[in-house]
Amino acid sequence: MSTAPALDPTRTALLVLDCQPAILAFVPEGEARNALLGRVEGAIADVRAHGGTIAHIRLGFTDADWDAVPAANKSFAPLARHRVMHHEDPAAAVHERLTPQDGDIVVRKVRHGGMSTTDLDRQLRERGITTLVVSGVSTSGAVLSTVIDAADRDYRLYVLSDGVADPDTEVHNILLHQVLPSRAHLTDTTGLHTLLRAD
Numbered sequence: 001m002s003t004a005p006a007l008d009p010t011r012t013a014l015l016v017l018d019c020q021p022a023i024l025a026f027v028p029e030g031e032a033r034n035a036l037l038g039r040v041e042g043a044i045a046d047v048r049a050h051g052g053t054i055a056h057i058r059l060g061f062t063d064a065d066w067d068a069v070p071a072a073n074k075s076f077a078p079l080a081r082h083r084v085m086h087h088e089d090p091a092a093a094v095h096e097r098l099t100p101q102d103g104d105i106v107v108r109k110v111r112h113g114g115m116s117t118t119d120l121d122r123q124l125r126e127r128g129i130t131t132l133v134v135s136g137v138s139t140s141g142a143v144l145s146t147v148i149d150a151a152d153r154d155y156r157l158y159v160l161s162d163g164v165a166d167p168d169t170e171v172h173n174i175l176l177h178q179v180l181p182s183r184a185h186l187t188d189t190t191g192l193h194t195l196l197r198a199d
Helices: 031-049 063-068 077-081 120-126 139-152 169-182 189-197
Strands: 012-017 053-059 105-109 131-137 156-165 185-187
Touching: 012 031, 012 139, 031 053, 031 131, 031 156, 031 189, 053 120, 053 139, 063 077, 105 120, 131 139, 139 156, 139 169, 156 169, 156 189, 169 185, 185 189
Parallel strands: 012 053, 012 131, 053 105, 131 156, 156 185
Antiparallel strands: none
16 A cells, blocks of 8 residues: 555654544444554554554643634634533543553644644654654544644655544545545555564
8 A cells, every 4th residue: 555665663653643532423433433443552552562652642622722712713613612622521531442651642732733733743853753654533634634734844654544534434535545645655554564564
């Protein structure tokens, strides 16, 4: 699926975007959701075992964050108006199957992209990270925004094709196969394992 060179795990981070109960609720319930979590869980274990970095990025708001969202923001004004996704709400926590461990990066964001409202870029660069593998929910939101931003910051990018999901299957497929490949290599969890081992 990818013609990119093997990964150097010490310079690679797996980004786990918005894998929170409230957001995962938009992924079809049952087997599909459990399968997605299982694949992301496996990718985390694989990257960690090879000495790579795991970065958990979650959406969560304080009262001040909600108050700062302008009415013009089509995506986030409704969340602010209804006080949704408070950062201390259990539904906004990282899913229990993916609980961060010591050494992982954990950041809280207040917009779609993983870097625009966090210090994630700084933390990655401090660790010498040059390659990002992007996973999480949703393809049309956090994944798309983060890939575009990270591409502009000159990271080598991979999208974990079986580790991303979107409520809209058609939009997901268009983005995955027609939009994201212009900025990122596509690989799946099996391909990721091979790329990590090939170093």
